[in-house]
Amino acid sequence: MRSAAGKTLAIVWKDITSEMRTKEIATSLIAFALLVIVVVSFTLEPGENTSPIAAGILWVAFTFAGVLGLSRSFATEKDKGCLQGLMLCPVDRSILYLGKMLSIVVFMIVVEIIIIPIFIVLLDQSGFPPQLAVIALLATIGFAAVGTLFSAMAVNTRAREVMMPLLFLPVASPVIIAAIKSTALVLSGGSWGDIASWLGVMAAFDAIFLAVSPLVFEFVIEE
Amino acid sequence: MQALKQNTRSVNGLLGLTFALMIAAQFLIFVYVPTERTMGVVQRIFYFHVPLAWNAFLAFAIVFVCSILYLRSRDMKWDRLARSSAEIGLLFTTLVLITGTIWDKPAWGVWWTWDPRLTATLILWFIYLAYLFVSAYATEESQGARYAAVIGIIGFLDVPIVALAIVLWQTQHPSPLIFEGGLTGSMLLTLMVSIVAFTLLYLSLLILRNSLRRDTDEIKKLKQYMDERN
Amino acid sequence: MTTAQTDGYAIEAKRLIKRYGEHYALRGIDLSVKWGDFLAIFGPNGAGKTTLLKVLATIVKPSSGDASVAGFDLREDAVKVRQRIGVVSHQTLLYDDLSAYENLRFYGKMYEVPDLKDRINRLIAQVGLESRMHDPVRTFSRGMQQRLAIARALIHDPPILLLDEPGTGLDQHASAMLANIIISTLTGQRTIIMTTHSLEQGAALGNRIMIMANGKITYEESKQLDISSLREVYYQHTGVKN
Numbered sequence: 001m002r003s004a005a006g007k008t009l010a011i012v013w014k015d016i017t018s019e020m021r022t023k024e025i026a027t028s029l030i031a032f033a034l035l036v037i038v039v040v041s042f043t044l045e046p047g048e049n050t051s052p053i054a055a056g057i058l059w060v061a062f063t064f065a066g067v068l069g070l071s072r073s074f075a076t077e078k079d080k081g082c083l084q085g086l087m088l089c090p091v092d093r094s095i096l097y098l099g100k101m102l103s104i105v106v107f108m109i110v111v112e113i114i115i116i117p118i119f120i121v122l123l124d125q126s127g128f129p130p131q132l133a134v135i136a137l138l139a140t141i142g143f144a145a146v147g148t149l150f151s152a153m154a155v156n157t158r159a160r161e162v163m164m165p166l167l168f169l170p171v172a173s174p175v176i177i178a179a180i181k182s183t184a185l186v187l188s189g190g191s192w193g194d195i196a197s198w199l200g201v202m203a204a205f206d207a208i209f210l211a212v213s214p215l216v217f218e219f220v221i222e223e
Numbered sequence: 224m225q226a227l228k229q230n231t232r233s234v235n236g237l238l239g240l241t242f243a244l245m246i247a248a249q250f251l252i253f254v255y256v257p258t259e260r261t262m263g264v265v266q267r268i269f270y271f272h273v274p275l276a277w278n279a280f281l282a283f284a285i286v287f288v289c290s291i292l293y294l295r296s297r298d299m300k301w302d303r304l305a306r307s308s309a310e311i312g313l314l315f316t317t318l319v320l321i322t323g324t325i326w327d328k329p330a331w332g333v334w335w336t337w338d339p340r341l342t343a344t345l346i347l348w349f350i351y352l353a354y355l356f357v358s359a360y361a362t363e364e365s366q367g368a369r370y371a372a373v374i375g376i377i378g379f380l381d382v383p384i385v386a387l388a389i390v391l392w393q394t395q396h397p398s399p400l401i402f403e404g405g406l407t408g409s410m411l412l413t414l415m416v417s418i419v420a421f422t423l424l425y426l427s428l429l430i431l432r433n434s435l436r437r438d439t440d441e442i443k444k445l446k447q448y449m450d451e452r453n
Numbered sequence: 454m455t456t457a458q459t460d461g462y463a464i465e466a467k468r469l470i471k472r473y474g475e476h477y478a479l480r481g482i483d484l485s486v487k488w489g490d491f492l493a494i495f496g497p498n499g500a501g502k503t504t505l506l507k508v509l510a511t512i513v514k515p516s517s518g519d520a521s522v523a524g525f526d527l528r529e530d531a532v533k534v535r536q537r538i539g540v541v542s543h544q545t546l547l548y549d550d551l552s553a554y555e556n557l558r559f560y561g562k563m564y565e566v567p568d569l570k571d572r573i574n575r576l577i578a579q580v581g582l583e584s585r586m587h588d589p590v591r592t593f594s595r596g597m598q599q600r601l602a603i604a605r606a607l608i609h610d611p612p613i614l615l616l617d618e619p620g621t622g623l624d625q626h627a628s629a630m631l632a633n634i635i636i637s638t639l640t641g642q643r644t645i646i647m648t649t650h651s652l653e654q655g656a657a658l659g660n661r662i663m664i665m666a667n668g669k670i671t672y673e674e675s676k677q678l679d680i681s682s683l684r685e686v687y688y689q690h691t692g693v694k695n
Binding site for chain 1: 294346349350352353356357360361362366369370372373374376377378380381384385387388389391392
Binding site: 082 | 510511512536542545546559560565
């Protein structure tokens with residue numbers, strides 16, 4: 001058990017260290033998310049009450065940035081044959097899944113921590129509701145749970161750039177809906193009780209796919 | 224050859240039965256059952272919409288089961304069956320969306336409403352699409368089969384959560400489309416017959432599509448064999 | 454791990470078949486490799502050499518057939534097999550943005566290598582990369598990357614090495630250095646399978662020869678051949694002058 005955790009963390013450490021050298025993924029995701037927010041904001045009139053749409057804008061930005069980040073995660077492994085290197089290691093395939101999944105969660109949380117304050121300022125929201133942290137965490141775990149699986153798949157198919165969103169968006173739609181709706185509620189002053197059922201949806205999604213994805217992951221990366 | 228002839232006989236039987244039941248269903252839908260009070264003639268679409276929706280779901284359930292069986296046994300016959308079911312499922316899902324839209328339009332004057340049924344169906348449609356894309360865009364056959372099987376499993380498990388999310392969404396904004404009262408005896412009969420007819424249609428299409436696929440694979444194998452002899 | 458195990462075979466394969474859809478990469482390979490053997494496998498591209506190595510390395514599942522590596526079954530005990538093999542392929546399997554040290558440290562952790570720091574230092578010295586130990590791999594030449602790749606393959610001191618055309622893309626000098634490293638790190642106690650296009654290297658290093666074509670083994674020899682006989686045999690079996 002201890003060694004499994006150690007190996008999972010080794011993978012996470014490797015991804016984070018690589019990323020800190022180049023800062024490629026983080027910077028492109030942050031820039032991308034900001035761009036999406038700005039471009040979609042063109043649909044708003046200045047001075048208009050943005051709360052109902054703001055939640056949508058935020059999560060559209062995170063969704064697309066998430067898809068981008070997930071694609072990059074396995075693209076870098078594949079390009080140097082590093083995925084084979086990982087497969088040669090004496091570990092269960094589910095450990096590989098867990099390691100990559102946790103790396104993605106870390107990356108996305110970093111991006112979210114930077115984007116959310118900027119978003120609050122740009123879209124003139126009244127402040128940072130603490131529930132947003134929980135919403136973001138549950139949603140991010142959900143994204144990573146299926147996204148890691150799909151990214152590993154997409155990177156091995158032709159048309160990999162289009163494959164990833166095609167697979168990810170419909171399957172992750174419950175999380176996206178839940179994230180948008182609950183964010184909208186808390187941005188306009190909703191309480192924990194208001195968003196409880198939405199949190200439940202995300203928690204159910206996370207639980208199911210965290211359980212199933214590691215089991216099917218080996219079918220995705222084997223040849 | 225013998226097996227092929229035998230197959231055609233029972234398949235013919237199935238087709239004949241399907242045809243007969245379809246005719247019966249059409250009669251019931253358009254002649255027998257009385258026009259519904261609140262929605263008028265367009266309500267008859269209900270007798271297409273519900274059976275189509277049921278079979279779209281059934282098709283996905285078959286994809287799910289075949290996907291698991293394929294990953295366990297790696298026998299291509301499960302992959303063939305799953306893919307055939309997915310194609311028909313996509314077709315039926317498209318029809319569900321179309322009939323649903325036609326049903327809504329006269330009532331609300333708009334082609335599309337984001338009501339729970341249609342939205343969930345739309346997402347299912349995209350999952351089917353993802354399934355078929357992945358098997359088409361894989362770099363080779365067995366990989367395509369494996370990936371499609373994984374989508375088949377993940378997608379099917381996703382369906383209840385999608386339904387949950389969308390129902391939750393709609394309880395906060397109640398859908399305008401409400402079915403007044405229950406179903407009378409004649410309506411129930413029509414519905415049941417229609418469901419059976421469409422289910423038989425699904426099964427017929429599945430068997431035909433699967434046979435076609437199996438024969439195509441067989442021919443490919445023979446061609447390969449011939450190429451290598453030379 | 455390097456204590457030579459003398460009972461049983463290092464690698465035994467029976468009727469290995471690998472099918473990709475309608476295409477057969479391996480058409481029934483039977484193989485027995487004794488502990489301490491150095492088997493050189495030759496053959497044109499597409500012969501199935503890489504696929505065979507991948508199957509033995511457990512990264513590709515065979516469609517049918519059985520094999521045991523280091524006494525463990527490929528299917529049942531894949532994890533145990535991986536613990537006992539080291540692989541060098543023509544892709545480096547290294548992380549560009551990490552340093553040589555960090556690459557070895559990562560793999561060392563994945564293989565649960567004890568006394569990791571010492572081991573890394575010794576290996577890096579062995580492959581002659583001490584001066585560049587903390588530089589990112591992307592700054593290395595191809596030859597240096599391959600040397601590091603060998604260090605990576607040896608990090609957990611595996612008794613069996615699988616080398617898939619390790620000299621690809623190396624110039625004469627680097628290639629010779631590679632051969633030296635292979636010989637010096639072996640001390641006759643490791644079992645090696647190497648696929649290569651270079652008949653010279655194969656003849657010089659291997660004590661057994663195999664030629665593959667079209668997914669099958671077409672020639673096997675259990676003694677060392679000199680280079681001209683090897684060239685002759687190769688031409689006979691593949692129609693290619695090497």
